[in-house]
Amino acid sequence: MINEWVVYLLFAAGMFFLGLYCLLTMRNLIKLFIGIEIIGKGVSLVLLSTGWARRSIYLAQSLVVTYIVIEVSLVATALAVIINLYRANQSLDIRKLTRLKG
Amino acid sequence: MTFQIILLVALLLASAAAILAKDLLKSAIALAVASLLLEIIFFQMGAPYAGVFEISVVAGLITVLFMLTIALTKQGDDIRESKTVKIIFPLFFIVFALIDFLVMRGILARIPALEAAAETGTFGDVLWKERSFDLVGQVAVILAGVFAVLALFRKRDHHD
Numbered sequence: 160m161i162n163e164w165v166v167y168l169l170f171a172a173g174m175f176f177l178g179l180y181c182l183l184t185m186r187n188l189i190k191l192f193i194g195i196e197i198i199g200k201g202v203s204l205v206l207l208s209t210g211w212a213r214r215s216i217y218l219a220q221s222l223v224v225t226y227i228v229i230e231v232s233l234v235a236t237a238l239a240v241i242i243n244l245y246r247a248n249q250s251l252d253i254r255k256l257t258r259l260k261g
Numbered sequence: 262m263t264f265q266i267i268l269l270v271a272l273l274l275a276s277a278a279a280i281l282a283k284d285l286l287k288s289a290i291a292l293a294v295a296s297l298l299l300e301i302i303f304f305q306m307g308a309p310y311a312g313v314f315e316i317s318v319v320a321g322l323i324t325v326l327f328m329l330t331i332a333l334t335k336q337g338d339d340i341r342e343s344k345t346v347k348i349i350f351p352l353f354f355i356v357f358a359l360i361d362f363l364v365m366r367g368i369l370a371r372i373p374a375l376e377a378a379a380e381t382g383t384f385g386d387v388l389w390k391e392r393s394f395d396l397v398g399q400v401a402v403i404l405a406g407v408f409a410v411l412a413l414f415r416k417r418d419h420h421d
Binding site: 181184194200214222230241 | 365
């Protein structure tokens with residue numbers, strides 16, 4: 160059981176890396192948000208596979224369901240912020256979001 | 262286990278496609294595909310409720326929200342990503358996979374075996390009785406999200 164669990168951890172770390180790479184290198188705001196989504200998917204994979212390895216899948220499931228509900232709220236708010244930023248700047252490039260600098 | 266590994270590899274590939282695709286719509290669709298694959302993995306582990314939430318909310322609702330945003334911000338595609346991104350990516354990924362594999366193999370011997378905590382009851386019992394405080398938090402977060410979206414899209418007052 161523990162070896163299979165480590166396989167899941169390995170792939171979840173891969174997803175976390177992909178999201179982190181996206182956050183570090185991309186310039187489009189929507190792309191950055193897709194990176195955050197991928198990190199979230201990796202984290203929910205870790206939660207559920209740990210619950211599966213520990214044979215307490217119900218608890219892991221309830222945590223993942225809570226995470227998904229929070230994720231929806233987060234996505235709605237963040238996309239609303241992105242649309243407002245686009246209306247203010249006419250661009251989604253993070254290098255152009257410099258109007259707050261002092 | 263081979264089937265699970267195939268699913269996990271496909272999940273990783275779909276995530277990479279979501280990040281590396283040039284067209285934003287394609288990357289939103291790749292994200293939906295990734296969450297479909299994640300949902301199949303959840304079903305394989307015996308977690309149907311989390312799988313159903315994943316497929317209906319993440320693959321459905323969030324993809325629709327992403328597409329709506331991409332449609333509303335038409336010039337978002339024009340941003341040029343730096344060209345080194347795609348060149349460095351495989352290199353970084355190989356280095357990461359090596360480090361990941363070595364670290365995992367190193368800590369594998371030291372992780373104590375997770376003791377199995379046999380659960381009683383059903384998913385409903387666990388969610389509604391043990392984790393009932395989480396539900397309060399969920400309601401608060403949903404309300405906060407609704408108010409945030411309302412505040413962000415309210416009509417601007419021209420006097421201020």
